[in-house]
Amino acid sequence: MKILITGCSGYIGSCLSNYLKIKGKIYFLDKDRPKSFTNIKKNFFKCNLNNLKNTERVIKKIRPDVVIHLAAKSTVNHKIKKSSYILNNIKATKNLIKAMNKFDVNKIIFSSTAAVYNENKKLIKENDYLKPISNYGKTKLFAEKEIIKNKKINYIILRFFNVAGSLTNSSIGEFHNPETHLIPISVFSALKNKSINIFGSNYKTSDGTCIRDYVHVKDICSAIEKSIFYFKKKKSLVVNIGSGKGTSNRRMLVTLSKITKKKVKISFLKKRKGDQAILVCSIDKAKKILKWKPRYSKIENILKDEISWSNFLIKKNINRKFLSVQK
Numbered sequence: 300m301k302i303l304i305t306g307c308s309g310y311i312g313s314c315l316s317n318y319l320k321i322k323g324k325i326y327f328l329d330k331d332r333p334k335s336f337t338n339i340k341k342n343f344f345k346c347n348l349n350n351l352k353n354t355e356r357v358i359k360k361i362r363p364d365v366v367i368h369l370a371a372k373s374t375v376n377h378k379i380k381k382s383s384y385i386l387n388n389i390k391a392t393k394n395l396i397k398a399m400n401k402f403d404v405n406k407i408i409f410s411s412t413a414a415v416y417n418e419n420k421k422l423i424k425e426n427d428y429l430k431p432i433s434n435y436g437k438t439k440l441f442a443e444k445e446i447i448k449n450k451k452i453n454y455i456i457l458r459f460f461n462v463a464g465s466l467t468n469s470s471i472g473e474f475h476n477p478e479t480h481l482i483p484i485s486v487f488s489a490l491k492n493k494s495i496n497i498f499g500s501n502y503k504t505s506d507g508t509c510i511r512d513y514v515h516v517k518d519i520c521s522a523i524e525k526s527i528f529y530f531k532k533k534k535s536l537v538v539n540i541g542s543g544k545g546t547s548n549r550r551m552l553v554t555l556s557k558i559t560k561k562k563v564k565i566s567f568l569k570k571r572k573g574d575q576a577i578l579v580c581s582i583d584k585a586k587k588i589l590k591w592k593p594r595y596s597k598i599e600n601i602l603k604d605e606i607s608w609s610n611f612l613i614k615k616n617i618n619r620k621f622l623s624v625q626k
Contacts, residue, residue, distance in 0.1 A: 311516060484621050514540060545578075
């Protein structure tokens with residue numbers, strides 16, 4: 300079996316590259332070089348998927364059995380131009396599909412997102428109403444539709460909820476520059492005794508702060524691995540991948556304070572455009588069809604692994620840059 304991972308230099312891609320233990324060859328593609336702390340040393344192709352000719356060249360050379368498409372502009376931020384999302388989430392996916400069609404590559408695992416849904420106070424199911432309110436969610440939904448309508452491709456679309464945590468055995472975790480996600484920002488800030496920004500304290504939730512479904516990156520990698528073997532059934536699938544449980548921003552910070560034994564400093568700011576109050580998913584379909592369940596996604600486990608990762612970065616004198624747009 301030959302597997303191609305696009306976006307291998309990103310957070311999930313870096314973790315997945317170290318996690319997979321599948322017989323066969325794994326190839327890696329990204330427009331950026333892999334970070335020094337990953338184990339990607341060979342079978343790497345530097346390629347921007349917006350360049351169709353280069354994308355076709357890579358697909359032709361590898362002719363993978365399965366493409367795991369992780370490459371994307373993944374930050375929910377209304378300050379980022381819509382054109383950037385269109386280029387990285389729509390055009391890149393279209394080019395990848397064209398190249399796959401041209402060289403008879405017909406299996407894709409696509410990393411989609413909870414951001415394709417409208418907020419829902421109940422557990423969100425895969426057939427619930429799709430109404431993304433951010434450019435990120437809109438472009439990922441468009442990419443989903445491009446994949447689904449292509450009759451030559453068998454697909455598994457995984458709608459990831461809030462991915463967090465790290466692979467502590469490999470010292471690999473989330474490292475964006477700048478970082479925008481709440482858990483890595485909160486952990487790093489707590490360890491450095493800095494204040495943490497929370498956007499909105501008057502949502503219609505139990506404590507006034509947003510509620511999110513956090514899923515450990517190890518469980519994400521496990522879901523992708525199970526999806527590879529699911530293809531033997533030759534059925535396409537759209538499935539949520541989350542913990543199935545919600546954690547409010549405030550509760551997450553209280554838990555962080557208990558684990559670190561530090562008083563966490565919080566600054567509440569105005570609500571941000573594009574933020575839903577509640578996003579928590581049903582994982583019944585993933586359990587039933589993929590035979591998958593989250594093993595590591597308790598918020599305590601996620602925070603402890605993120606603390607280990609942050610301490611690793613601090614020890615290596617690797618500084619994290621933040622924008623005040625965490626979600």
